[in-house]
Amino acid sequence: MFCCCVADEKGENSIALPPVIPEQDQQDLQASEKAFVKTTPAMQPEEAATRMLDIFTVILRQKDGPHGLQIDGTDPDCALVRAIKDGAVAEWNKITMKNRVKVFDRIVEVNGTKGQAPDLVKALAADSESTSITIQRPSERQVKLQKPGEIGVILNYKKVGSAAPWISNINAGLLSQWNQERPEHAVQTHDRIVAVNGAKGAPEELMLKMKEATSTLDLSILHYAVDPPA
Incomplete structure (x- = not known):
């Protein structure tokens, strides 16, 4: 790098200055820099939403037997994996490292069928040489509320079939305040x-x-997107 050193009359100090570039050279340099600028196209909203969600597809083979999933359908709008028994899903988990099915994963689609939990359970039971299941993995969020005060949440569960209580409504209270103050959580x-x-x-x-x-x-809460993209 070219530097100019300037000393005062006593020669006590020196200051390193940036190189002096003639005006014409500056214009040429700016034009050259512009020629090498690369822009990245902005993501479409659907693409951005997909990247924020952990969604993957599982392909089951009929020869590996029944799927072996026990489904928590107590929230009709959010079918979850409650347990994994011997079967095609267990075999899938043996051969893949990245997209293993886990308890509390959400089933979004089965062989092109979307809908409520009963629809997805029915699609899983259909006879097919292969079954394609779209899975959404929840993100775990830590919520810290300080009492006294109303939590402001309505929880629901069934003694038989519920893996964990689910939030059916959020009213005014500590939880809604948390959401307002920490939208990213x-x-x-x-x-x-x-x-x-x-x-x-x-x-x-x-x-x-x-x-x-x-x-x-x-509170440790598993967060799902209500309407994950296909």
């Missing part, structure tokens, strides 16, 4: 509460712990 309806103050358990146990909490309420 917001939770919504259909999300599942899987731990309360570090403790896991059956749905009724988690709801009891929420009621008994008198100060800090730390």
